[in-house]
Amino acid sequence: MRELSLHVLDIVQNSIAAGARTVDVTVSEDEASDLLTIEVVDDGAGIPPDILESVLDPFYTSRTTRKVGLGLPLFREAARTAGGDLIIESWPGRGTKVRATFRMSHIDRAPLGDMAETVAVLVVCNPDVRFRYRHTRGARAFFFDSEEFKQALGDIPPTAPALAGVVKNLIREGLDPVQRA
Amino acid sequence: MKTVEELERIRKQAQAMTRLREGKETTRIVVGMGTCGIAAGARETLSAIMDELAKRNIQDVVVTQTGCVGLCEQEPIVDVIKPGAAKVTYGKVTKEKARQIVASHIVNGQVVGEWVIASA
Ligand SMILES: Nc1ncnc2c1ncn2[C@@H]1O[C@H](COP(=O)(O)OP(=O)(O)OP(=O)(O)O)[C@@H](O)[C@H]1O
Ligand code: FES
Ligand SMILES: [Mg+2]
Numbered sequence: 033m034r035e036l037s038l039h040v041l042d043i044v045q046n047s048i049a050a051g052a053r054t055v056d057v058t059v060s061e062d063e064a065s066d067l068l069t070i071e072v073v074d075d076g077a078g079i080p081p082d083i084l085e086s087v088l089d090p091f092y093t094s095r096t097t098r099k100v101g102l103g104l105p106l107f108r109e110a111a112r113t114a115g116g117d118l119i120i121e122s123w124p125g126r127g128t129k130v131r132a133t134f135r136m137s138h139i140d141r142a143p144l145g146d147m148a149e150t151v152a153v154l155v156v157c158n159p160d161v162r163f164r165y166r167h168t169r170g171a172r173a174f175f176f177d178s179e180e181f182k183q184a185l186g187d188i189p190p191t192a193p194a195l196a197g198v199v200k201n202l203i204r205e206g207l208d209p210v211q212r213a
Numbered sequence: 214m215k216t217v218e219e220l221e222r223i224r225k226q227a228q229a230m231t232r233l234r235e236g237k238e239t240t241r242i243v244v245g246m247g248t249c250g251i252a253a254g255a256r257e258t259l260s261a262i263m264d265e266l267a268k269r270n271i272q273d274v275v276v277t278q279t280g281c282v283g284l285c286e287q288e289p290i291v292d293v294i295k296p297g298a299a300k301v302t303y304g305k306v307t308k309e310k311a312r313q314i315v316a317s318h319i320v321n322g323q324v325v326g327e328w329v330i331a332s333a
Contacts, residue, residue, distance in 0.1 A: 033251065033252050038251050038252070038256060041246070041251055041256055042246075042248050042251045045246050045247070045248075045251075045278075045280065049280055101248075102248045102249070103248045106248065149256060149257075149260055150256065152260070153256055153259050153260060153263075153278070156263065156276070157244075157259070157276060157277050157278045158277075158278070184217075184220060185220065185224075186224060187224065187227070187228070188220065188223055188224045188227045189227060189272070191275045191276070191277075192223055192226075192227050192272045193262070193263040193264075193266035193267050193271065193272065193274060193276055194223045194226070194263075194266070194267035194272065195223065196260060196263035196264070196267070197219075197263065197264060197267055198216060198219050198220065198223065200260075201216065201219070202216050
């Protein structure tokens with residue numbers, strides 16, 4: 033995938049498939065340690081310990097439409113290519129945490145890409161799931177909570193297509209001062 | 214703040230739409246969001262659909278996402294489900310095609326036959 037934000041969208045699909053009600057996405061850029069960390073934490077069904085090992089294997093999937101599961105192996109590949117790695121931890125019945133690290137300055141690191149579009153699509157297409165997005169760069173931070181956003185909506189249906197653009201702008205405007213060098 | 218004004222505008226539109234469709238069922242557009250769907254551009258496709266609906270002040274269409282449907286070579290895949298009509302599945306829906314599907318199928322009720330890969 034061209035952008036890390038597309039991997040995030042894909043990894044969150046696993047959380048949604050696992051019945052998560054809340055998904056926390058955290059992106060931390062730390063120039064001092066040259067480390068980019070992306071974390072997706074959900075409160076979905078979790079993964080039984082005996083299969084946790086195999087989920088990073090492309091030939092493991094619980095899906096029935098196709099014989100390979102590519103999401104996690106591809107994200108790990110993107111991390112390893114950029115001098116980082118991916119770890120997955122899971123607590124059956126309580127949730128799952130996926131954390132990928134990247135050397136920020138690594139020449140083969142994919143760009144973070146459009147996180148605003150990733151979050152906007154998730155929020156408007158999954159009105160029953162709460163998404164929290166935290167982005168830090170050094171000491172600066174941005175935080176978005178879909179629940180707070182929905183409270184501001186009043187009687188606007190949370191699936192109104194025009195809201196995707198609103199969420200996107202909200203996040204772009206919030207991220208701008210955080211990401212500006 | 215810009216967002217507040219934007220929400221106020223959407224609220225007015227949504228209210229007008231709700232009055233209009235009292236009791237009517239809504240149209241659904243479903244975009245496949247499996248790994249290869251996303252790699253093939255499903256996020257941009259979905260975003261373009263939302264944007265085109267917003268530009269046309271259409272609030273009574275629900276856009277949702279689904280997992281992999283097992284047709285990798287046809288990604289991005291988009292289903293249009295109008296109440297009382299058969300589900301129409303489009304394949305290889307780029308963001309440009311997505312906008313045309315909204316204009317033709319959603320607004321004018323004209324299925325774009327050449328991009329249809331299944332209808333049931
Ligand atoms: N957050 C999660 N909660 C519960 N199970 C998970 C989670 N993430 C991954 N899994 C399990 O790991 C498997 C592999 O995930 P992966 O994303 O690699 O492939 P996939 O989702 O099956 O298919 P693809 O991502 O290629 O569409 C899933 O099928 C699922 O069983
Ligand atoms: S993700 Fe490839 S067929 Fe759906
Ligand atoms: Mg997956």
